Amino acid sequence: MNAIAEVLGLTKLFGHVRAVDDVSFKMYEGEILGLIGPNGAGKTTTLQMLLGLTTPTSGEIRIFGLELGSNREEILASVNFSSSYISLPYSLTVRENLMVFARLYGVKRPKDRIDELLRIFEIEGLKNTPARRLSSGQITRVCLCKALLNSPRILFLDEPTASLDPDIADKTRKLLKKIKDEKGLSILYTSHNMKEMEEMSDRIIFMDRGRVIAAGRPEDIKKEFKGEDLEEVFLKIARPR
Amino acid sequence: MKLSRIFAYTERHLYLYKRSLPRLMEVFYWPVLDLVVWGFVSIYLTRGTPRDFITLFIGALILWDILFRSQQGISVSFLEDVWSRNLLNIFVSPLSPAEYIASLLFLSVIKLLLTSTVMVTLAYVLYSFDIFLLGFPLIPLVLNLIVMGWSIGIITTALIMRFGQEAEVLAWGIALLFQPVSAVFYPVSVLPGFLKQVAFFIPSAHVFEGMRQVISKGAFPVEDLVWAAGLNIAYMTASLLFYGWNFKVVKKKGLLAKVGE
Structure with missing residues (x-):
């Protein structure tokens, strides 16, 4: 599979706070990549940097093989956000x-x-x-x-179903999957609904305190953290041991 | 009626004033500006009412409105997207910051044309005041006011991006800060010494001095227009540079997303 977006050593400091800490991942053509983690994990900041709304402190973002900072307009013409x-x-x-x-x-x-x-x-x-x-x-x-x-070739979705009733939310998820399958659309998806993330995502990136702590297919992550579902994995990671 | 509930709700607002400079400004800013402007108008009138007072006053009012609307055309249009939580949609689109500013400038001209048409017509119908009697100098006078309004609007927009909706009050009040030293309703000679020096660096002060020269003497105010244009070029350049620099800072601090949500 071809990487449509690539993030290398992405770091964002707000004063002394490391909101995103040396994050690297690839996004492949036609996949739904779920970005999950507790509040303050750095998901939103990562998403904002991928959309060019926030400038990274260090690291590189390449979308369609182009560096985001110097090819903003060209890249943004082929991505979208909701x-x-x-x-x-x-x-x-x-x-x-x-x-x-x-x-x-x-x-x-x-x-x-x-x-x-x-x-x-x-x-x-x-x-x-x-x-x-x-x-x-x-x-x-x-x-x-x-x-x-x-x-768009890449769609960034930040909790897109948060305000939808279960019926419309289900229809929306099915629709997004259908569009993804038909058009080869790549989607970066964030949600606090773990069931939804499990259903939607081909791969998952689990972030905590600015770092990627796990990445892979939902079933692999469940196996790695010995959880029955993503919700259990989430609670294991988010709650202080 | 429970006093505790009345105090609780009063307290809710007092907390805001304790922490918000823009809100505190609201309490003092408008009354102080009113006092200063109308105080200078009174001093001017005690020297004797000028022969063309009505013409000078209505003409000044219409021209001041051009500056005010030109500034608001930019900052309020920006605020519309903040209020409707649409700003992020705009800034994740391919629209560049330069295109965004160009569009706001264009929009301010459209709004200005509509407002001016109404003002000029009403002044003619109600007071038989014909602004076009100012003749050809009206064009450079108006252009200078528009450009000054743009500079203030661009800086205001940049400040709202930086300090968030707390700074929203600037969109309504910042242009008025320039009113006393713009000598809109009285000549610069009415101002005390130090304010005369400040007025020299304000483009609109030269515009209104020029307007009075045209109305009273029928002369083309070359010197005033040259000063106004020179200062406007400098301030417009500075405001664009400030906007560009501020946009980078806002992105670095991650504030664009905060003001847009």
Whole structure:
């Protein structure tokens, strides 16, 4: 498999605090890579550095073989991001919001692409609804549409199902897996829902106190830490012994 | 009614004032500025009401609004994305920081055109004041005010990125800090000695001196316009450099994600 993204010796210091400490990993084409760990493990900081929002103290990030710092625009044109912690301008309708991002990403035939994504996420009826009238679950789905607008090669998802009800969350997970399988999309996924991570991830990176403490397929990690499921592994690692 | 509940809720706000300089500024800033500006206006009027007072006053009001809106066109547009938690969506897109600033400048011009059209029309209909009587000098006067508003807007935006929503109050109030020394409603000669020196380095002070020269004497204010343009070039360059430097610091400190969530 080809590495689509590569992180080498990534370190981030905030004053004397080592938020991310010498982290290295590869992300392969068409895989879902789960990033898990307790609060303060360094997941969000790692994600922010991969998106170019935070500058690393040291280390290297290569995406599509290009160094992120000096090829920001080229790389960001082919990746996208969604999180349950961000939203969209409330006064704009769903269609207007998506149109703005379609233009920012240079999407060809944006109207068709928007209609296609709204249909996939079963929210085509909300096209002309202002974002302020949407429920948090509907906003999350519109944000996912935004994240897929540019047909990204890599998708960064930060707890994408956190505000969804179990039914929509399940549909969203299945949909993301389907898109991944059909388009060969690579996804970096974070969530505190261990069941979800086990279901979604091809491989998992377990972080604690800024460091990678385990990496591999979910079943290998469970075996390594002698846990029945990822939740048990998580508790073993997160709770002070 | 329970006093303990009333005090509890009062305490909630007092905690904010204890730790937030921008909020503390709110308590003193506006009243002090009002006192200073209207104090100088009063001193000016006690010297005798000028013949063109109405023209000078309304003209000054419209031109000041151009500066104010030009600044707000940038900082409030930025805040719109902070309020709607959309900033991260913007900064993880291929939009470069330079393109982002260019877009905010363009937006401020659109907003300004709309506001100015309404202001100019209302001034004509209600007070028979025709701003276009200023003639050709109106163009460089307005351009200088727009550029000064941009410089203030860019610096304000950078400060909000750095200090978060706590610094949001700057978007509404920072331009007004320049109002007393801009000598909007009175000539620079009204200001005390040290403020006259400060006013010399404020582009808008030269613009308003120029406006008074056009209205009172019908003369083209070459010297004032040259000073205003020179200072504006310097401040615009400085504000862009500050924005670029600040953007790097904000990314280094991981603050961009914090202000955007």
